[in-house]
Amino acid sequence: MRSEPETQMAAATVGRDHVRTSRAEREQVIDVLKAAFVQGRLTIDEFEERIGRALTSRTYAELAAVTADVPAGLTLASPPHGPARKRPRVRMNTAVTAGACVILAAHVGMAAALLSGSWVAVVLMVVFIVVASTVSIGAMLVAR
Numbered sequence: 638m639r640s641e642p643e644t645q646m647a648a649a650t651v652g653r654d655h656v657r658t659s660r661a662e663r664e665q666v667i668d669v670l671k672a673a674f675v676q677g678r679l680t681i682d683e684f685e686e687r688i689g690r691a692l693t694s695r696t697y698a699e700l701a702a703v704t705a706d707v708p709a710g711l712t713l714a715s716p717p718h719g720p721a722r723k724r725p726r727v728r729m730n731t732a733v734t735a736g737a738c739v740i741l742a743a744h745v746g747m748a749a750a751l752l753s754g755s756w757v758a759v760v761l762m763v764v765f766i767v768v769a770s771t772v773s774i775g776a777m778l779v780a781r
Contacts, residue, residue, distance in 0.1 A: 747762045
């Protein structure tokens with residue numbers, strides 16, 4: 638025979654069995670199922686089947702049936718998160734030095750192209766200088 642508090646609890650649950658559940662409540666049940674699966678309490682087939690049932694549950698009774706044999710209070714242990722690593726910034730001195738090296742290489746290349754007498758080489762060097770200058774300026778802007 639049930640005690641009076643147990644009877645009241647059962648009556649409250651029965652009264653709520655036909656009340657519609659919210660999406661948030663279904664997601665809480667899915668979190669419990671995930672925790673049970675991670676802890677080895679459910680097989681993959683049971684897990685997938687129960688997830689489907691939880692997603693289609695409309696009432697508290699349907700939702701309670703999904704986790705009836707899963708211990709109450711089961712939660713996923715979240716992994717500890719360390720501080721996010723910052724992307725190392727390029728110092729302005731490094732960017733300027735790299736840009737100067739590219740410009741020096743472009744000038745040496747242009748002198749060689751002019752001395753070779755080939756107009757194709759000169760045009761290619763002009764294109765190289767424009768691209769290298771753009772990349773160098775971009776690196777300096779990023780370094781700010």
